[in-house]
Amino acid sequence: MARTKEKLSLEAALPQGQKPTLKTIAQMSGLAVPTVSRALNDAPDIGRDTKLLVRRIADEIGYIPNRAGVRLRTGRTNVVSLVMSTEHDNHTARLISSVAGGLQSTRYHLNVTPYSPRDDFMKPVRYIVETRSADAVILNQIEPEDPRVAYLMDKKVPFATHGRTNWADKHPYYDFDNETFGRHAMETLAERGRKKVVVVAPPIAQSYSQHMLKGLSETAAVHGIEMNVIKGVTSDSNIQSTVEAVRDKLSRGGGYDAVVTASTTAALAATAAIEGLGMNVGDEIDIASKDANGFLKIFRQNILTLPELVGTAGDFLARAVIQAIQHPELPPLQYLEVPERV
Amino acid sequence: MARTKEKLSLEAALPQGQKPTLKTIAQMSGLAVPTVSRALNDAPDIGRDTKLLVRRIADEIGYIPNRAGVRLRTGRTNVVSLVMSTEHDNHTARLISSVAGGLQSTRYHLNVTPYSPRDDFMKPVRYIVETRSADAVILNQIEPEDPRVAYLMDKKVPFATHGRTNWADKHPYYDFDNETFGRHAMETLAERGRKKVVVVAPPIAQSYSQHMLKGLSETAAVHGIEMNVIKGVTSDSNIQSTVEAVRDKLSRGGGYDAVVTASTTAALAATAAIEGLGMNVGDEIDIASKDANGFLKIFRQNILTLPELVGTAGDFLARAVIQAIQHPELPPLQYLEVPERV
DNA sequence: AGAATAATCTAAATCGATATAGAATTTTCT
DNA sequence: AGAAAATTCTATATCGATTTAGATTATTCT
Numbered sequence: 001m002a003r004t005k006e007k008l009s010l011e012a013a014l015p016q017g018q019k020p021t022l023k024t025i026a027q028m029s030g031l032a033v034p035t036v037s038r039a040l041n042d043a044p045d046i047g048r049d050t051k052l053l054v055r056r057i058a059d060e061i062g063y064i065p066n067r068a069g070v071r072l073r074t075g076r077t078n079v080v081s082l083v084m085s086t087e088h089d090n091h092t093a094r095l096i097s098s099v100a101g102g103l104q105s106t107r108y109h110l111n112v113t114p115y116s117p118r119d120d121f122m123k124p125v126r127y128i129v130e131t132r133s134a135d136a137v138i139l140n141q142i143e144p145e146d147p148r149v150a151y152l153m154d155k156k157v158p159f160a161t162h163g164r165t166n167w168a169d170k171h172p173y174y175d176f177d178n179e180t181f182g183r184h185a186m187e188t189l190a191e192r193g194r195k196k197v198v199v200v201a202p203p204i205a206q207s208y209s210q211h212m213l214k215g216l217s218e219t220a221a222v223h224g225i226e227m228n229v230i231k232g233v234t235s236d237s238n239i240q241s242t243v244e245a246v247r248d249k250l251s252r253g254g255g256y257d258a259v260v261t262a263s264t265t266a267a268l269a270a271t272a273a274i275e276g277l278g279m280n281v282g283d284e285i286d287i288a289s290k291d292a293n294g295f296l297k298i299f300r301q302n303i304l305t306l307p308e309l310v311g312t313a314g315d316f317l318a319r320a321v322i323q324a325i326q327h328p329e330l331p332p333l334q335y336l337e338v339p340e341r342v
Numbered sequence: 343m344a345r346t347k348e349k350l351s352l353e354a355a356l357p358q359g360q361k362p363t364l365k366t367i368a369q370m371s372g373l374a375v376p377t378v379s380r381a382l383n384d385a386p387d388i389g390r391d392t393k394l395l396v397r398r399i400a401d402e403i404g405y406i407p408n409r410a411g412v413r414l415r416t417g418r419t420n421v422v423s424l425v426m427s428t429e430h431d432n433h434t435a436r437l438i439s440s441v442a443g444g445l446q447s448t449r450y451h452l453n454v455t456p457y458s459p460r461d462d463f464m465k466p467v468r469y470i471v472e473t474r475s476a477d478a479v480i481l482n483q484i485e486p487e488d489p490r491v492a493y494l495m496d497k498k499v500p501f502a503t504h505g506r507t508n509w510a511d512k513h514p515y516y517d518f519d520n521e522t523f524g525r526h527a528m529e530t531l532a533e534r535g536r537k538k539v540v541v542v543a544p545p546i547a548q549s550y551s552q553h554m555l556k557g558l559s560e561t562a563a564v565h566g567i568e569m570n571v572i573k574g575v576t577s578d579s580n581i582q583s584t585v586e587a588v589r590d591k592l593s594r595g596g597g598y599d600a601v602v603t604a605s606t607t608a609a610l611a612a613t614a615a616i617e618g619l620g621m622n623v624g625d626e627i628d629i630a631s632k633d634a635n636g637f638l639k640i641f642r643q644n645i646l647t648l649p650e651l652v653g654t655a656g657d658f659l660a661r662a663v664i665q666a667i668q669h670p671e672l673p674p675l676q677y678l679e680v681p682e683r684v
Numbered sequence: 685a686g687a688a689t690a691a692t693c694t695a696a697a698t699c700g701a702t703a704t705a706g707a708a709t710t711t712t713c714t
Numbered sequence: 715a716g717a718a719a720a721t722t723c724t725a726t727a728t729c730g731a732t733t734t735a736g737a738t739t740a741t742t743c744t
Binding site: 066067068069072077084090092094096097098100101104110111112113114115116130131132238239240243268269272293294295298299 | 361406408409410411413414419426427428432434435436438439440442443445446451452453454455456457458472473474475580581582585607610611613614635636637640641
Binding site for chain 2: 694696
């Protein structure tokens, strides 16, 4: 059909009751469907007037591209998938809502792919890659040589991690500097004259556990403090077993005068254990802990707390994966949150 | 092409390096693509042998239907969307992982659609319905006349709620029986001879708040107990402001001898307030609280706790929406978890 | 045996978007 | 003016699945 200036001003009535598609805009404008598509995507071979007209109509009728159409044709899903363990982990739960917030005003939808602890934790990642069900993946509970990360790098699938691997310089991540946290905690205890410390550490397989222990033990060595990592429980264990483990450790008369805990739960457990043995926190024995939600200071004034803000992580990770999708050539976005000494 | 028995046993080699589609199976079996599709969907006009052959090949090559293809053609997204506030709410976070677990072995993917508290909370729901981006919706933080529920019922979009509306008999839901919780809490306090109770209630707009208050106040009336709902803070408020609010209330010399709290956080805050005033929990004053994670009993032996299990909610809601999608003619799945008196 | 019926399959169209190739018009150049 | 180049659009094919209508063969009936 001949292209004429007049055509551009003609507009058919808006067809009611149906979701508008490119075809709708094409009919209203008298243009061909591909022209409309290219106009909306700002292709170089579409005239300025045409683009303006098409965009005006699109706005007017509230056109939103059909995701299935785009996905089928281009392979782009406009989905970011957060892989998570179904094991209740407070951190992960919070991460979801903060990532969701970060993706809110973007075109990306957030998908949650779970795996049960019994499962192979590669399974969800492989599924996502093989079925191409997401444009990018977000992982947490990262291990130093995390096989999921190796796999995603190999497959060149965009991703970001909450935590660092040994190859962290090569991929986007957000991490809390747990080594510094460990140093600060141990320095605080040293200043208070503590000499023998028991640590309720995070699960040892995860990177941040090793970072934290590094900070703790190096600083302990500097100050001549003896340090002991408790066995059998971690900062993610349930509170009852942690209480018991800490009580056992302290009651065996090792002369411990401080406990370092990596979570609010573990600090509560340690408090219960200490008080159960007739001692007072801050008196015979100190607790130094991470505190994600501000419980601890309220609970026992004397617990030495170090806040960890998790709210910004999701936002950052959202931006990081979007950049990884849209600009794979740029260096990966990385952020290490270094805690202040308080 | 002629249909012959021999054709059915012929199988071409599996083409490597590409995701298998219906076309792959069609080529390998010598059948037409629609035949393969209908065979996999168990259509009545496909022969038994053909179905067996097709399914065998499909299994062998690991065929998984392309979601975009299905979605484009049928409108079925195979997605369930959980609508959540980005405001950190412990309940919601836990709900996500449990729903994710419930959908794990189904064909449904879980999508998280956030809205910020400032936003109109109808927005995400309208978006999902208008763009048909999910087959079903899961909502929480339900209000008695929740406009989202009214909207979804009107649009006949499958959904399930965590909490009840005034029309709860007409839609799937999972709820904790907060009225019974309220009765139990107040009875416990009555048995301990308490006479004047202050309540830190959930946000008043939400249904479960009203249920809880009903149970509490009716039982209070029976036992001649005076009851007062604290203003300005709810069980979802941050811990600091709750401490202050409770302290103010108790210190104004009203003669309160008990506090009922609807969350672990609020109970912690109440404890801090009480002890800050030089009183002891379980002594001059009681605390009766819901406790979702088992913190409280460890923390203060004397807090009267009532556990609320949330783990099963997600699983049930997952099954409920799937039934609503696949069998809209069946009565909606509903579950009310009634707490035991402890 | 010949016709009607049942059983199985194939062909073509479709969902909505986009990539590619090619057509029509306008502009520029000599 | 006539040809070449640039501009701007249209036509067609395609992604993977399913729906509808129609074709082919096998079976049953009289």
